[in-house]
Amino acid sequence: MSVRRADQELAATAADLLPHPVTKELRTRYRALPVMLHTSGLAATYAYVAAKANGDGALAEAYRKVAQGIRDRLRTRGLLGAREAADDRAVLRALGELPTPTYMQAAAEVTALTTWMSRLADALYQQSDHE
Incomplete structure (x- = not known):
């Protein structure tokens, strides 16, 4: 059985979460998440993400x-049970x-995940012909 490093797991998870293609708007939104976690905290950031998820379109789906x-x-x-993570x-x-x-451990986990999402969104956007 092979053991993966935490950063490998986070990179793979981030890759699965990002849409294709990563647009300029999405790249900007992903860049903002780690900053928002730092300034507003996990609960407020999650509430923001949940509110933005309402609606139609690529942004809401992201x-x-x-x-x-x-x-x-x-x-x-x-850090959460199945019932606590239900909705x-x-x-x-x-x-x-x-x-x-x-709570602090949960915030650190989500910060690590969103940091990888931000990094990967930058990389995927730069590989495209958007600019």
């Missing part, structure tokens, strides 16, 4: 994938009830 990616990451890392309301309630050390 936010839905981000929200799902966050839920999956927190669940697989044992946006459950996630927000669970985040509000987490002990501070667990």
